[in-house]
Amino acid sequence: MSTNYPLEAAPSNPKEAGFLLANPFSRGTYRVWQRNRDAFLRLWKTELWPPFVEAVLTLLAFGLGLGAYVQQQIDGVSYMQWIAPGLVMTSVLFTASFECMFGTFIRMKLEKMFDAVVATPISLEEVVSAEIMWSATRAGLTGSSVLIVLLLLGLTPSWWIVLVPVVTLTVGFMLASMAIIVTSIVPAFTSYNYYITLGIIPMQLFSGVFFPVDRLPEAGRWLVYLSPFYPAVQLARSLFLGRVGLAELGYAVWIVGLALVFYEIGINLMHRRLIK
Amino acid sequence: MLHSSGEMSALPSQVSAPLAATPVIVARDLHKRYKDFEAVKGISFEVRRQECFGILGPNGAGKSTTIKMLHCFSPITSGTLEVLGLSVVGHARQIKAQLGVVAQDDNLDPDLSVLDNLLVYARYFNIERGEARKRADEALDLFQLTEKRSNKIEELSGGMKRRLVIARSLINKPQLIILDEPTTGLDPAARQLVWQKLRYLRDSGVTLVMTTHYMEEAAQLCDRLVVMNEGRILAEGKPGELVQQLVGYEVVEMRIEQEEEARLGLLASLGDRPIRHERAGDTLYLFGQEPWSFQNLPLPEIPYKLQRKASLEDVFLRLTGRGLNEGGGE
Numbered sequence: 001m002s003t004n005y006p007l008e009a010a011p012s013n014p015k016e017a018g019f020l021l022a023n024p025f026s027r028g029t030y031r032v033w034q035r036n037r038d039a040f041l042r043l044w045k046t047e048l049w050p051p052f053v054e055a056v057l058t059l060l061a062f063g064l065g066l067g068a069y070v071q072q073q074i075d076g077v078s079y080m081q082w083i084a085p086g087l088v089m090t091s092v093l094f095t096a097s098f099e100c101m102f103g104t105f106i107r108m109k110l111e112k113m114f115d116a117v118v119a120t121p122i123s124l125e126e127v128v129s130a131e132i133m134w135s136a137t138r139a140g141l142t143g144s145s146v147l148i149v150l151l152l153l154g155l156t157p158s159w160w161i162v163l164v165p166v167v168t169l170t171v172g173f174m175l176a177s178m179a180i181i182v183t184s185i186v187p188a189f190t191s192y193n194y195y196i197t198l199g200i201i202p203m204q205l206f207s208g209v210f211f212p213v214d215r216l217p218e219a220g221r222w223l224v225y226l227s228p229f230y231p232a233v234q235l236a237r238s239l240f241l242g243r244v245g246l247a248e249l250g251y252a253v254w255i256v257g258l259a260l261v262f263y264e265i266g267i268n269l270m271h272r273r274l275i276k
Numbered sequence: 277m278l279h280s281s282g283e284m285s286a287l288p289s290q291v292s293a294p295l296a297a298t299p300v301i302v303a304r305d306l307h308k309r310y311k312d313f314e315a316v317k318g319i320s321f322e323v324r325r326q327e328c329f330g331i332l333g334p335n336g337a338g339k340s341t342t343i344k345m346l347h348c349f350s351p352i353t354s355g356t357l358e359v360l361g362l363s364v365v366g367h368a369r370q371i372k373a374q375l376g377v378v379a380q381d382d383n384l385d386p387d388l389s390v391l392d393n394l395l396v397y398a399r400y401f402n403i404e405r406g407e408a409r410k411r412a413d414e415a416l417d418l419f420q421l422t423e424k425r426s427n428k429i430e431e432l433s434g435g436m437k438r439r440l441v442i443a444r445s446l447i448n449k450p451q452l453i454i455l456d457e458p459t460t461g462l463d464p465a466a467r468q469l470v471w472q473k474l475r476y477l478r479d480s481g482v483t484l485v486m487t488t489h490y491m492e493e494a495a496q497l498c499d500r501l502v503v504m505n506e507g508r509i510l511a512e513g514k515p516g517e518l519v520q521q522l523v524g525y526e527v528v529e530m531r532i533e534q535e536e537e538a539r540l541g542l543l544a545s546l547g548d549r550p551i552r553h554e555r556a557g558d559t560l561y562l563f564g565q566e567p568w569s570f571q572n573l574p575l576p577e578i579p580y581k582l583q584r585k586a587s588l589e590d591v592f593l594r595l596t597g598r599g600l601n602e603g604g605g606e
Contacts, residue, residue, distance in 0.1 A: 027402070035396050039387035112383035119347055119377035120400035120448075121369045276310060276350060 022267040024129045024173075028122040032130030033137070035117075040138070051091060055146035058087050059153060062210075074212060077241065084150050084157070085236035086209030088164065089171065091146045093229060096139035096172040097200050100179035101192050104131045108183070114274065128270045132176040132263060139172025140165055158242025167239065167255075171232040174259035177266045178228065184269035203229040208237075228258050298361065300325050300452050300483045301346065306355035308341050308507075315341040317507035318355065323452075328474070328484040330494045330501030332588075334596050337504040339487035340380065343456045346485065347377045360452060373401065376445030376453035376482075380460065382437040384429045384444070391416070391425040394444055401448040408447070415443040419473060435466025442473060453477065455486040459493060471496050491588040503595050510595040515588055523590040524552070526564040531580035533558060540576050549573065554594075563590070 040047055062083055070079035107113040117127050144165045151157075182195045206213075206220075207229040213221055224230050231251040238248045301323035308316035316338045323329040331339045344350035345357055348368035357364045359371045385393050391412060398408030416422045419439040424432060432440065438458065445453055458474065459467040474497055478484050488494055494501055495515050502512045511518055537543070537560060543553060550565035563586065564570050575581060 028400075031400050031402075034399065035385070035388075038392065038396060039385070042387065111386055112379070112381050113385060115349075115379055115381070116383040116385065116397075117400060118349060119372065119375070119379070120397065121373045121402075122400050123369070 019264075020125065020268055020271060022125045022129060022264060024133060024263060026126055026129070028126035029129040029133060031122060032117060032127050033133050036130065036134040037137070040134075051095070051142040051145040052149055055087065055091065055149040056153075058090075059084070059150065062087065075237075075241065081155060081157075081240075082237070083210065084155055085164075085240040086233050088143050088146045088150070088168065089229070089233050089236050090204055090209055092139040092143040092168045092172050092232070093175055093200065093204060095142040096135050096175035097179045097195075099135035099138055100131055100176040101183055101195070102189070103135070104180065104183050105186070105189065105192075107131070108274075124271060124274055125267050128180060128267055129263075132173060132180055132266065135176035135179070136169050136172035139175065140169035143168030143172070157240040160239040160242050160244055163239055164236060167232070167235055167252075170252075170255055170259060171229075174228060174232075174255060174262055177259060177262035180266035181262060181269055184266060184273045203227050208233045228255075228262075231255050298325070299323060300360060301329075301485065302356070302358045303342075304356045306342070306345065306357055307353045308338070308345060308350065309353045315507055316345075316353075319502075319504070319507075319509045320355075321502055321509065321512065323483065323485055324500075326478070326481050326483055327499040328478045328486065328497050330498035331485070331487040331504060332489065332491070332494055332501055332592060333487075333504035334489060336506070337596070338507040339504055340456055342504070343454055343485075343487055347375055347454050348372055373448065374451055376448070376450035378441050378445050378453065378455040378458055380456040382434075382441055384437060384440060386429045388429070389425070390421060390427050390429065390432070390440060393429065393440065394447055397444050398447045403448065411447055411449075415446050418446075418476075419443040420469075433466070435462050435469060438462060438466065438470055439473065442470070446477075450482070452483045452485065455484065457487055457489070459488070459490065467493075491592055495588050503592060505596045511591070518591050519586050519588060522594055523586040524550075524563045524565040524569070525567045525586055526570055527584055527586050527590055528562040528564075528570065528575065529580075529582045529584075530560045530562070530575070530578060531558055532560050532576075532578055542576065546573070561590075 059080075062080075064080070067079040067083070072079070074082040114124065114127050118124050147161065147164055178199075179195075182192065182199075186192060186195075206216075206224050207227045208224065213224050213230070216224060231254045235248055235251040235255065238244055238251075299322040301321075303322075304320050305318045306316055306320065307314065307318055319338075319342065331342060333339050341350065345352050345364065346359060348359075348364050348371055352364060360374055362371050364371060385396065388396055394412035394415060395405075395408050398411065399405075403411070413422075416425055419442065421436060421440055421443060424436060429437065429440075442453075442455075442458070455474075459470050462470065471493065474484060474486075478497070478499075484497070486497070498515060500512070500514055501518070502509045503518075504510065511522060513521070532542070534555065542560075546553075546562070549569055551569050552563040552565060554561045554563070562570075570583065
């Protein structure tokens with residue numbers, strides 16, 4: 001019996017294999033990523049401009065509004081310069097998380113998109129991987145748009161910022177994987193409030209976006225170090241300020257490591273939720 | 277294998293004679309156990325090439341579970357299941373590449389237009405763009421949806437959505453199409469149109485496997501069928517043969533209370549005619565086992581009395597009980 005589909009190794013059944021080790025770079029994943037891209041581009045009029053506007057608004061509020069009261073320099077730069085990389089990463093935090101929460105939940109439960117796709121040669125692991133990859137892509141786009149807006153507004157960071165899009169993609173992948181873990185266990189939309197209130201908002205407020213972490217007491221600082229978002233903000237700021245050293249390599253390795261761990265856990269939990 | 281171009285080219289190529297003899301699906305002692313209950317309790321059946329095979333049963337019978345195992349969504353618990361000559365264990369990708377699946381819900385992509393639904397679906401099968409475009413046009417034409425090609429999914433009627441889901445399942449030229457309750461929720465006209473298309477596909481050489489709880493649908497479409505209840509197969513055969521074997525030729529329904537029936541000596545009056553009877557609440561059913569069972573039989577004049585041909589519905593009710601197993605969930 002002939003088939004024009006190459007005989008890639010079929011994914012094993014995790015109930016037998018125990019833990020499924022998935023790979024985010026397969027052709028099936030790319031196919032579903034393309035679907036998400038096409039759907040996004042159809043709606044570009046409503047989807048494409050918000051990140052730019054959000055970036056301008058945020059910078060106006062924090063940089064000009066609040067920043068005017070912060071006369072003190074931080075790490076040798078103005079507050080506006082200091083906060084800018086944090087704003088880039090915050091846009092990544094929200095885009096990546098929300099896409100793999102509400103976006104994925106809608107496609108999975110309401111639109112039955114997952115059911116339709118897994119009836120083709122594409123596996124469930126690939127559909128979920130594509131959700132994460134697409135989410136990372138959007139986060140990368142959003143983060144990079146914010147970066148461009150910041151540049152247009154006259155911020156003069158170092159040349160190291162050419163690496164920022166790579167960082168936003170990777171961090172987006174990590175945060176999307178975390179959101180997928182949440183999506184794999186929520187019974188309904190309303191349950192996302194737990195993660196938003198106890199996960200996303202604390203990460204935004206206490207990962208060194210708005211103030212240096214050393215303002216916190218010892219115990220609080222250690223909690224911040226545990227935040228997966230903390231190394232992302234630190235790395236982005238170092239790139240902006242052009243202060244790149246071994247510590248930054250450490251942050252990068254830590255981010256990639258966390259991203260892979262969250263990704264594999266997310267895929268396995270989604271498998272457990274959907275394959276019965 | 278070559279296939280003729282023209283109107284048939286939306287369909288898979290005809291298979292050669294030796295291949296036609298091999299079954300498309302072979303299930304042997306198939307079980308499916310969920311955490312706390314067993315949905316399928318050891319079923320065996322074969323589906324032959326180019327037939328329309330029905331899986332009938334009330335809600336909770338295990339039909340959908342069986343379908344999910346067939347299209348490699350749900351892993352089997354035990355037994356064996358071969359689809360298109362391959363075991364579902366470890367060959368999901370190869371099997372799915374050659375299947376068409378029509379799920380119970382209209383899982384069309386609401387973010388894409390009608391045409392894009394087909395093109396994006398073709399891409400999941402790695403069908404090259406030009407070829408995908410050609411097949412999509414043919415499928416839309418076959419299902420009378422060409423005019424709607426640029427519409428949004430939400431603008432389609434229920435019947436159109438259903439036709440589009442079936443059209444979409446043809447995009448990879450499947451040899452086998454699996455349909456889970458293909459006409460549930462459609463109005464009579466839309467249902468007739470879907471039946472017409474399914475008959476056309478069957479006559480073009482596609483093997484169809486479908487679940488339904490509409491007996492008329494099964495009678496209209498299925499060459500062979502199984503009746504399932506509570507995870508087991510209760511009967512298997514051609515619709516007409518099942519009706520004759522399990523019910524008979526003619527049925528008389530009478531709305532008559534038990535006391536009245538006894539007073540009239542109704543059952544005694546049947547004598548040794550080949551007639552089986554069954555009571556369900558206020559209704560007495562008489563099943564004529566021979567074509568002449570009711571000839572010259574005087575029946576009492578009562579307000580509701582109906583003499584009709586035996587149907588699959590009678591088979592179904594006889595096998596699965598009359599409302600006795602309501603509440604079984606699937």
